[in-house]
Amino acid sequence: MSHQSGTQLNQHYIDGEWTDGDGSDTFASESPATGETLAEFTRGTEADVDAALAAADEATEEWRELSYIDRAEYLWEIYHELRDRHQELGEVVSKECGKEISEGKADVTEAWHMVEWAAGNARHPHGDVVPSEVGDKDAYMRRKPRGVVGCITPWNFPVAIPFWHMAIALVEGNTVVWKPAEQTPWCGQIIAEMFDDAGIPDGVFNMVQGFGDAGAAITDDERVDTVLFTGSAEVGQEIASKVGGEPGKLAACEMGGKNGIIITEEADLDIAVHSAIMSSFKTTGQRCVSSERLIVHTDVYDEFKERYVEIAEDVAVGDPLEESTFMGPAIEPEHVEKIRKHNELAEQEGANVLVDRFELGEDEIPDGHEDGNWVGPFVYEIEYDTDLRCLKEECFGPHVALLEYEGDIEDAVEIHNDTPYGLAGAVISEDYRQINYFRDHAEIGLAYANLPCIGAEVHLPFGGVKKSGNGYPSAREAIEAVTERTAWTMNNSKDIQMAQGLSADITMQDD
């Protein structure tokens, strides 16, 4: 088994074996905070994906024959490993994706919560007993696994999101081929070690390291029955249209957001400022639920702006492993460029820039971290206009627009809904009517009141509407995506009786 940082090459995990597979190419995991190489990995090719899918396909028959409870036993082993290796894996998350350490550890905690949910759910009822129109019939719904599930995950929750997908797919009786994000292969390596240590039967769990081409080889293969994808809208839409067009195949995709917080004239401004700062800058704005739009009533605009800007000017950017850090670096140099372009776009569209810490001062960058992908908050005010691209396109960074509105909650919600996305949002108000109006009219899957619009609990649905996805790859909803339902009706009498009064008489030609 290989499980190393440093120079040793880490492998794929296919059919219960660690393997270089095709082995024709390698890639590195690089620290976003220092630029140093953390570990080397073999890069997956179509041939590696083919081997993984063959193993997963072969393993489905025996795996689905096990009881839910026996399948869940393997997940309980992993639950204990996640807890035992909490500190170690949390630090790897921080090192590999640059999230500050409390977020790195929270990623691992969320993963074991999801494993707990999925494995615990194995002892809960699965399916429904339903009444029949005919007295002598039993009618009920049973679930069956779909078969092979392809899981494709993003870098920003490199431990939690894979378990949102895989824990449920596996307990429900599917086998899995997983491709971790290319930026966080070390987390992928440790998760695969956990499955290996748990003794999961060969072929049931397979991991292929690599890039988008390996991901596409999974989604395009006819042996895959369900694709679970979390990532950008561009890739998700491509997968949804490709896979959705194939009969018998299903894609559940969770994508990005252009999330907003409404701060009404009835807001408690302490809560408003605190919630907005967390939603804007936690994870350096690189959460799917990060807020890039703050929609603030004119009566409280000036006071809110002053207090928010004062914190944004000074919020601690630094080494993700230091507990005093609030924001770590951006994930990779290409992403720093993407954030730069979004900031420039806002300026071209007429932004009045209030905070520009995009290029941090030398004294703000921690010693020894000069080669990190550093960016700081960029905050601007702009007059709302439906044609502004900077208010519609996801930046996925600490890039925030302040929008002043007049009028009622209805006006604020109209601005809030004016994006192609529909993932998360929050309202800050002490007036329950305003809160309830937001709850009923905001076009989003995750709505918060008097809270940041970040944060998830695994037993709640997680997912968006519009361009943000179809709200499937989480908890209960994911079960729909990885199982097929069979409606069973069973006759308890000797006669055949039909619903809707349909005649069961067979009449003959001579009658």
Ligand SMILES: NC(=O)c1ccc[n+]([C@@H]2O[C@H](COP(=O)([O-])OP(=O)(O)OC[C@H]3O[C@@H](n4cnc5c(N)ncnc54)[C@H](O)[C@@H]3O)[C@@H](O)[C@H]2O)c1
């Ligand atoms: N809604 C959610 O639950 C949620 C959660 C986290 C992140 N996100 C979104 O994810 C994005 C950031 O993550 P990212 O940069 O890793 O996203 P990404 O779309 O670039 O990559 C996600 C995964 O898809 C793979 N991939 C890339 N091209 C592919 C292709 N053509 N076919 C198959 N797989 C392919 C990547 O290798 C990676 O594993 C943001 O837009 C963010 O909002 C959404």
